[in-house]
Amino acid sequence: MIRPWKLELEVDKKLGKAVYLQIADTIIKDIKSGRLQPGDALPGSRNLSLLLGLNRNTVVAAYQVLTNEEWVEPKERQGIFVSDKLSALQLGVKKSKTESKKKTESNTALLINFDDGHPDSKIAPITELARVYRQIFDRKAKWQMMGYVDPSGDAEFRRVLSKMLNHQRGMHINEDEIFITRGSQMAMFLTAQSLLKPGDYVVVENPGYMPAWNAFNHAGAQLLPVSVDEEGLIVEEIIGHLKQNKNIKAIYITPHRQYPTTVTLSLARRLKLIELSNEYGITIIEDDYDNEFHFGYRPILPISSFPELNNYVYVGTMSKVVAPALRIGYLATADHSLLNKIADLRKIIDVQGDVIMEQAVLQLIKEGAVKKHIKKATVHYRNKRDFVFSLLEKYLKNTADFKLPDGGLAFWIKPKANLNWDVVTNLLLEHNVKIIHPVRYSFEGSLVNGFRLSYGSLSEEQLEHSIKIIADIINSQK
Incomplete structure (x- = not known):
């Protein structure tokens, strides 16, 4: 992820203010002035500490202050960003009800979500689990488990x-x-x-x-x-x-x-x-x-x-x-x-x-219910894997590299062209398809030109619909 912003700070140890607070206050000043906009990514703590020539723990403490005061928000497996909640403060106006409604509708319309590789809950042995759970409470010695x-x-x-x-x-x-x-x-x-x-x-x-x-x-x-x-x-x-x-x-x-x-x-x-x-x-x-x-x-x-x-x-x-x-x-x-x-x-x-x-x-x-379920689930996921492979061969064969995995619930897709993943993920969201941004796999924002396409929890209809959209968007960005 590109983080073009550079912190302009000269640490003054004579100020009587802790260095981590000087860092935090300087970043707050940049947010207020508009140098940093809502949604902008901040450098990783390691990179910023190297840039400033300071101990990394000092930068971590500064980021913690900013997080506590809601100037920034950490996003899991992505980094630290200027809080989107500051948009009204930056613009000097409140969002209209129409804009808020559109945002809410957009968020709730994410019909297809490619997760980390979750299993299909529809085939889980829920009935069997509920049965044995009730049986446990019917045992004479159930008090011993309390x-x-x-x-x-x-x-x-x-x-x-x-x-x-x-x-x-x-x-x-x-x-x-x-x-x-x-x-x-x-x-x-x-x-x-x-x-x-x-x-x-x-x-x-x-x-x-x-x-x-x-x-x-x-x-x-x-x-x-x-x-x-x-x-x-x-x-x-x-x-x-x-x-x-x-x-x-x-x-x-x-x-x-x-x-x-x-x-x-x-x-x-x-x-x-x-x-x-x-x-x-x-x-x-x-x-x-x-x-x-x-x-x-x-x-x-x-x-x-x-x-x-x-x-x-x-x-x-x-x-x-x-x-x-x-x-x-x-x-x-x-x-x-x-x-x-x-x-x-x-x-x-x-x-x-x-x-x-x-x-x-x-x-x-x-x-033997668990063994039976694993056997049934393995057939289910093998068939779904083969189905997804046929879709990838149909829509992405000339655009990306991928292999048939011998197990698990996901493919690794590596486009042949280097893509701007911020653009790709946003375009997919506009089509109600959500994938995990590659930066969430990478160490401190290092470049990863690939994404994990999980299939375990999605239906065949969802998979075909979304993979075609993914292929169209990747092709448009080459």
């Missing part, structure tokens, strides 16, 4: 989950090495807070998954981006970082189907990552976010399944398997010291998870 339990999650549920991971994903863990969370993002947050401290560094994929980056940043860690090619994370770049930095604590990866590009990390690079992890004592945080839906012979086994790997945290979710609204994630690690820290932190923010829902999902697993 009290506090282990913050790690229901013991039997963890035992069954460990068997599933060992059997289907080649892991070597027991129930004491699994921790149940309210979704995979909570697992990522707890891991980051318990593993990292200010001054630590985390290697991340670029393009990559920004919610995980946010969790690492919140723990005080700094990120080191590493590029991705057709074989996944480029290990040579990690080696370059290791030569220059002694405080690399973790490497965050999505090796099975890299987010967002869907490529699989090659075996040679997996083995090299294990070697580097063991040599430098670095923890590999493996996010296996969509392992269940695989259309080939079998999913690639996780890096965490290699017995040679000493330090790992494996993160997964049940939300895609049963229902999107079901918030059950988990992490697995052989590091019991780390698990104890995670348990202590969990007690502060959330004494325990949803034990009754864990019991319900456990019952579905025992009955």
Whole structure:
């Protein structure tokens, strides 16, 4: 994303005003004067700190003041922008009711939304889940579930989950090495807070998954981006970082189907990552976010399944398997010291998870309902994937590069021409089609000329209608 605005500031330490407040007040002045307009993007905190020759934490503090006072607003996986709410202040007039109505109608008319890769809730086993949920409350010993339990999650549920991971994903863990969370993002947050401290560094994929980056940043860690090619994370770049930095604590990866590009990390690079992890004592945080839906012979086994790997945290979710609204994630690690820290932190923010829902999902697993659903869903998504591929071949074959993924719920589309994605996304919105802006995958606004086209939650009619629109707009911008 282009951020042409440059902060004109000479720090005066004799003023008696904190430097971060000088930065904040200078930006407010530029907003009031009109140099910065509503919706304008501000530089990333790292870039601005380098420009000013200041500590990054000083810039972060300034941005926090501006956010608290509503001069700017952070947008998830995009950056920090001058607040749109300041338009009336800038223009000196209030928006008419007609303009407000048009804006509201435009926002509510987003008929087709290409999300990160959500599953199809219409095929979720809701009836079965509701049935076992009611059965749990009919048990004679139901009162035993109404009290506090282990913050790690229901013991039997963890035992069954460990068997599933060992059997289907080649892991070597027991129930004491699994921790149940309210979704995979909570697992990522707890891991980051318990593993990292200010001054630590985390290697991340670029393009990559920004919610995980946010969790690492919140723990005080700094990120080191590493590029991705057709074989996944480029290990040579990690080696370059290791030569220059002694405080690399973790490497965050999505090796099975890299987010967002869907490529699989090659075996040679997996083995090299294990070697580097063991040599430098670095923890590999493996996010296996969509392992269940695989259309080939079998999913690639996780890096965490290699017995040679000493330090790992494996993160997964049940939300895609049963229902999107079901918030059950988990992490697995052989590091019991780390698990104890995670348990202590969990007690502060959330004494325990949803034990009754864990019991319900456990019952579905025992009955074979989850296995049956995964089998049914895999056929459903394979057919939908093939349908989308035929549409891409029809409408985008000569305009963009794409491959048939062997699993997951999304394609990675890379236009052959470099596009202005601000223009493309706005034109799509005018046609009631919403895609994720590529800047939301990129590290501090670095250029990503591609987008993730998810298909799991959309109907065939929506997919054909929207892909044709996408193709028309991309062709018009070449």
